[in-house]
Amino acid sequence: MRAIGYYRLTDNSTDEPPESLQERFSEYCQRYLHQPIAYFGDRPGEAHLTDGNGNGNGSHATKFPEYSRMLQHIVASGSNYLVVVPDSTHLGDDLEEAVRAIIEIESTGCKVVCEDDDLPDPLQNALDSLGPNGVSKDRSERIKDSMRKRAMQGKGLGKPPFGYRNGSDGTLEVVEHEAGTVKLIYDKYIHEGLGLRLIAQYLNERDIVTRRGGRWNMVTIRDILKNPTYTGTYYRFGLRLPKVHEAIISPQMFRQAQDQTKARRPSSRSINTEPFLLSGLAFCAYCDNKMMGVTRRQSWRRKDGNSVQGVYRYYQCQSRNNQSLCGYHTWRANVLESTVLSQLEKLLGSDTSETFQSDVALMRRNREVQVMWDKRIKNAERRFLLNLKRAARGEFGLGAVHDYLKQLDKARTRAAATDNLWDLDDIISRWDDLPFEERQAFLLTHVSRIVVRDDDVEVVT
Template sequence: MRALGYYRTDAPTVGEENGKSQQEFESEFQDYCYVNLHQPVEIFGDLSPADDGKYPEYERLVGYIRDSGSEFLVTVPDATHLGGDLEAVARAFLSLENMGSKVSCQDDDMPDPLQNALVTLGAPGASRERSEKIRMSMQNRALRGKGLGRPPYGYRNGEDGTLEIVKDESPVVELIFRLYTRDRMGMRLIVQHLNERGITTRRGGNWNVVSIRDILKNTVYIGTYTRFGLRLPGSHEAIIPRDVFREAQDIVRERRPLGRVSRPEPYLLSGIAFCESCGNKMMGVTRRQLWRNKDGNRSRATYRYYQCQSRNNQSVCGYHTWREADLEGAVLAQIPLAIEMRALRKLAYRNGGDKSEQALKKIWEERVRNAERRFSQTLRKTASGALKTDQLERALAELDKARTLAEKSDQPVDVSDMLEKWGERDFDEKRDFLLTHVARVEVSDHMARIVA
């Protein structure tokens, strides 16, 4: 394959002792191409960034690929030559890949740029050798049926590393399986049953549908240890008999909805609306009904609501149900006055003493941090092969949007024009507007109050 080389003499991994000369970088590129049967075309090297922070030779590399209209292999000594942090590496990697080029590191042990970046730019002190030793040690423990990490509910890691039953928790596991198999309770009713009786999780919190589902599907409760693709039956004492576990799996399959997969439209206030009673989020709920009329014809309707997530997932709090149109209408009606009041507060507190303004700033900072965490998680999964690069690209786009909206939240806006043409706007325009100018919506049974 035709290959282009690129390096930066100021890359973090170059600044060791005397570094490397340009001739050494070029020689390594030639050697790499010779060994791997690539045709060397040209090499680009930057000594330092320009005043605008961009690397001139990298920009020339991008222009070269774009103008040629051909596919190349772009090779770098390691991922730090693409950027000084994980985000910069991901952006450069995606940019080159989207032009039809392939990117590779001149590192025989770790040629993938994303995997290479996690090692060279990951957590302080991270090293390939240490990571490999940890991985091998964990695999060896798994082969011996030794517990890794936090043990599942009902068990603890014993002194020898094997899973041991926790006598205060195992009866709860037995109760969950009994309610599901013998009493035929659904998962939501089991959640309600446990929470109403004050039976808490290991951390003292309320149960939810996900935690119940995970217990019902976990083979650890029949004494089978599963990790790293290994399956070791009889590695520890079981809490649930195998026939009861199999019955639970049969019920799970029976209750799994078949046929059409429902993909409801997203909700405008997702992540913005919160229950005033418990502080948890209000979630969008879609209900579909089908009935037969007196004339024999069938009718169907779809109803969309916002309800308290605590009630739906943990059977605590109340539903505090609002129809989608009613809640969104109440929010829109308050926006002009809320934004006007915010502007007046700024004039009254020029010295930055407005506590509500400081609270809003924290909300926006948290939204950006959440987007940064999602990007980091997506990068790691993409590097492991669990996700495709287009999902990494979407995570970067969401991060860019979060930062842009945080900056725009402090800028003046023509609210009247936006609201007058609200029905003509698409979902993304409406969502961006709300995310920019509404930090939070507090919802009770009869009132919704926005914080802008």
Template structure:
């Protein structure tokens, strides 16, 4: 059996700083007491570049198929982060490799110590159990938490009450779907054609119509925090009609259908030249039988105007994916230079603004991800779920956190590459050359990221293609 030691500069145990030498000594004693062979040690320093380098190297080592049976030993929870939320995320990431984390000086499981420490802190935990309990009590009483669904507003007793003009639209949507048997896209198109606005004054889409058809609030039930209060507010649809709607939705989409999502190369870059809405990637699979009785099957991938797809508006602006991507590749060649995107008002580099906004968005998603992890630990600490259940649910959050971390690092790298006009131009020119030279050889993720760095937007109107560069 082998053990890996993970150390962090300025980590604390019981409020006292622990030097690297002290952590290493505790790790050595741990291996001797329990009969472990040292498989390696990893260190994170306090400088920005080394803050997580050791942890990343350790995860890479633990993911190796030839590592054998390995446990990870840390001097204390403080090695994993300055607070329990960060420690929980790192523990989940380590356990995703199949390795257990132990506390060196006690030999106890780190996850169990984390949960016990969280419980001991009580109201000092980042997510107050008092607040969560109060919200649960309100939910049990049927009091509204958050934004009311379309068709309702929050009344004086915090109960849902009808908004007459919206309630008419909800009933109309259910009638169109059940009695007139219109599809979701056609319902959105009809509402838009009749100039029925959403609550925010916008246009209807397939998503907004589908969400209304699936919302159990229209049965008069209110659900939050796993609690459902029946008859808490006026219903807008009968149970029988709601069941029929769900049966039809299930029939159309299947209950156990599995889908392999294949991303589209130009997602986020394409815009309709007629309505200026985005073109989105659409996949279709078609089956047929020939006259000779032979079964045939084919898959089609294309980009289509979102107004057409989700709102049944705009013209049929549809482009085969492979053909459009080939046209964009040709447009990037030297003998067919695309037009240059003009700077935005105030001479502000729009791309830099977009990059900063992207970094902010990813950081916001990482904060929400961490709050979800903290919520799971709090639930385990207060006995609402088991530690094993917390690990199971937290595993997916840990994987999401790792993906967000990689996305954030990539966004910051792109932002750093744009620090000056000269550097930015040089960087983008090199990317253009690389794209035209290595298009077929580049991995999909690398090719897509490079295209987003080089291209601001692509406007498509049938055969008319305009590629706007970021320089």
């Protein structure tokens, strides 16, 4: 495989010299038959100033110019590489920073691996070298040794994917009736051109259930279409072991699915859509599932021959969208948001003036809100760490860890937005000019739930 090397030095005088690190990279490539393509390294004093918000990977790339140049090289080449680092400390000074870098690199289609033969998996390596307080190193070593031995033998780690079970010898065995569903999903996706939602709808309408007897949704279908385990190949700890268990689909069919997914992937214009203000607050009155924000673009040609494009934003019942349950309950986004704001203004305005106009009351209310957000941040940090460990054990992929990081970022952003005292009249008068985060933080502070019906809305404070 084509490989790119990366290292990062600190002010620590005990750091290995760059020449030695580059030599190690070359030896690693020779040992594992990789083709070295490029080598990048950041050194002390080369970092640029950043905005310091710490809520994304953009600032990470700016702090380390060679890291940024490496990412630019990867994107410009349009190729997938193996990105080799000495260990995970070369990607961050703490666990969170290292994981963000791993996610950012792997989002380009590359794979990250550490030169450490004992801990090549970057997540395992990060937990070992940058591990959080309270983790027993001895216990961690015993677990990792056991997992590495199982991985070398192609034995499963954690819950097997749908279509397989763990056999008596630890290897994956095919579950015939589940395997039939896996083949059906690939057939519908590749040969009939059905999308994720329509495949889920097809299975649900025929009472074909998940392993737990539940209904299918877009996420479960997507996970099956992305999992290379179904080709009989085992991936873990930097290992690729082909034909270690029975395949359910052919490698050719798996590649077709990946190519089709890439071809269907929306352009960057449609990805960078504006977030929805009521996400997480609005619920369908008919099934109690969340109302999710949806953006649709439509193009048409007018009589005069000019092409026109319209962008439509609305909230739709998530059950309808993901599981084909419930009815077609939908609201235009601007109408629902303005209706909620109008109701909220009346609800808050009906309270006593001391509640929302007294500085003392405002300070007390915001202190309570800040305590609430501090707890949410701690909970988000705990969930991130817990699920990072699960991902390092092989229970699920890096994408799930990224989701927990985004939840942590969101909690921090919303907490920061509540630092200012709320003044109802001022907030309402400047509503359209306020940053999205501040508007959403205001709603989260004063609204516990929004119940959406076809013809009316109930705001619960």
